[in-house]
Amino acid sequence: MDLLIEGLKKAIEMLISGDPEIFEITWLTLRVSLTAVLISTFIGIPAGVILGLTSFPGRRFVLILINIGMGLPPVVAGLWITMLLWRSGPLGSFSLLYSPFAIIMAQILVSLPIIIGLTCSAFQQMDEKMLLQIKALGATRLQTVRLLVREVKIAILAAVIAGFGRVIAEVGAAMMVGGNIRGETRILTTSIVMEVSKGNFDVALALSFLLMSLAFIITFLLTNLQQRNRVR
Secondary structure, eight states: OHHHHHHHHHHHHHHHHTOHHHHHHHHHHHHHHHHHHHHHHHHHHHHHHHHHHOOOTTHHHHHHHHHHHHTOOHHHHHHHHHHHHSTTSTTGGGOOTTSHHHHHHHHHHHHHHHHHHHHHHHHHTSOHHHHHHHHHTTOOHHHHHHHHHHHTHHHHHHHHHHHHHHHHTOOHHHHHHHTTOTTTTOOHHHHHHHHHHTTOHHHHHHHHHHHHHHHHHHHHHHHHHHHHHHHO
């Protein structure tokens, strides 16, 4: 308990003192996580809609891959991105390894299957009678999709929240592809691991409080948006 109190005091001290490194790490954490979630959302929701509403050869195999990807270990994602960005890899000439861009790529890889899978499940669980009613009213394909998205928007936002929860807590892939370089790729999760390895448990706890506060604020905003839409 004393250690937790010391960690909380340390977190407050860091914020009050205006430690530029802490603000830099926190800002980078927020920037890469939100970027990864936004990209995964813009790709994942349309992909989930297509998988949930259409039928095509190989669809079941694609769904199997998506479900496997939902449980993809972050270190595996980090390994794949590292191989892709390594000097001898397909994108090695761009020198993107050990950069925020590499962390974003790894986070997309672990969050995209979650958003696709949960969005697809939401559309698959819709009542077929509703689809028949919409078609009977003469709605176009675009109008049909818009109406269905409105019906499952709570589930879609839940998918986005789950994707964000995955990336904000990610450490293995970020450490592997980012390298935890001070002033360049060091984020809150990798900083916590580093401080624990150095025996600075008070600093690690302080950083964990900052990370949890950040996750709480973003999740609170998304949940508030989700439930506000439900009331409407």
